[in-house]
Amino acid sequence: xxxxxxxxxxxxxxxxxxxxxxxxxxxxxxxxxxxxxxxxxxxxxxxxxxxxxxxxxxxxxxxxxxxxxxxxxxxxxxxxxxxxxxxxxxxxxxxxxxxxxxxxxxxxxxxxxxx
Amino acid sequence: xxxxxxxxxxxxxxxxxxxxxxxxxxxxxxxxxxxxxxxxxxxxxxxxxxxxxxxxxxxxxxxxxxxxxxxxxxxxxxxxxxxxxxxxxxxxxxxxxxxxxxxxxxxxxxxx
Numbered sequence: 001x002x003x004x005x006x007x008x009x010x011x012x013x014x015x016x017x018x019x020x021x022x023x024x025x026x027x028x029x030x031x032x033x034x035x036x037x038x039x040x041x042x043x044x045x046x047x048x049x050x051x052x053x054x055x056x057x058x059x060x061x062x063x064x065x066x067x068x069x070x071x072x073x074x075x076x077x078x079x080x081x082x083x084x085x086x087x088x089x090x091x092x093x094x095x096x097x098x099x100x101x102x103x104x105x106x107x108x109x110x111x112x113x114x115x
Numbered sequence: 116x117x118x119x120x121x122x123x124x125x126x127x128x129x130x131x132x133x134x135x136x137x138x139x140x141x142x143x144x145x146x147x148x149x150x151x152x153x154x155x156x157x158x159x160x161x162x163x164x165x166x167x168x169x170x171x172x173x174x175x176x177x178x179x180x181x182x183x184x185x186x187x188x189x190x191x192x193x194x195x196x197x198x199x200x201x202x203x204x205x206x207x208x209x210x211x212x213x214x215x216x217x218x219x220x221x222x223x224x225x226x227x
Contacts (some may be wrong), residue, residue, distance in 0.1 A: 004158075031213045042121070042204055042219040043159070050213070058214065090158050094213050101147050101166075102208040102215050106158030 002026050006091050006107035013081050014115055021076045021110050023091030031094040032074040033104060034058075034066065036087040043090065049074055081114045088112070118142045119207050121218035129226055134192040136221050138205035141186065145207040149215065150179060150190050153202045162203075163190070195225045 004025040013019050023032065034046040035058075045058030047066040055066050063085060065077045074093075078085055088111050092104040120139045128134045136150075146167040151159035165172040165179045165188070172179050178191045192199055202222050206215040 033214065035217075040219060042119075043206075043217040045214060045216075048214050059216075092158070096213055100149070100161065100164045101211065102149055102206070102213055103161045103164065104213075104215065106160070108156070108158050 004091060004093055004105055004107040006089075006110050008110060009108065010111050012113045012115060015081060015083060017081050019078045019081050019112065021078075021089055021091075021112070023074045023076070023107060025072055025074075025091075025093045025105075027093060027095065027105070028071055029093035029095045029105070030071070031096065031104075032068065033092040033094070034064070034074070034076045035090045035092065036060065036085075037090060037109075038087050046076065046089075078112075081112075083114050086112060086114045116141075117219075118145075119205060119216050119218040121203075121205060121221050123221050124219070125222040125224070127224045127226060128195050130197060131194045134190075134195045134199065134223055134225070136190040136192075136203050136205075136223065138188045138190075138218050139186060140188075140207050142207070142209065142216075143186070144209040145216075146210065147208045148179070148181060148188050149206045149208075150177075151204045151206060151217075153204065153220070159204060192223075195223075197225050197227060199223060200225045 033048040035043040091107040149164040150162040153159040
């Protein structure tokens, strides 16, 4: 499918388990981002990547790991899930050569529940 | 420390009237601002943006105003339509950066 996709769309896991959320984009955008959306906090940046093999922390990186071996994929791993990581996770991508600086294209989100 | 704030969690407007959504920021290094719209169970989608060298940008029914001295921006929707019912996020970036800082969002409801 063209665009940006996330899998799974819904996930329930137990405290302490490792979970990986997948993100795939077909535009070859150099930048990719992971956000979490929580009531009262809006969208908070977890990690981002400017290119393959280049990643950097965002506002709330603790408890998360990312990798980017290929331009089109940007998986997010929760190494040992905690209840506070229950949230909706959005992946996004952007092209710095685009018309509007900072315009990001978002995936549909993954709703993660940690029990 | 919330650098981008949307102080109204919700707003209800009559169809056909003007909707005004507000956003304040604290970081004076921000030089580019964007508004995103989000429907339930979907990702946010880009709506309109403005550079700090401008004070107004218009796109159809949507206009964004920027008041740099007050560190305030607003999104005006005229006329409001039922399909405009969504959560609206403002976002900001600084110094040419691609990463954004988002506000908490405002839920807009357009009543028929």
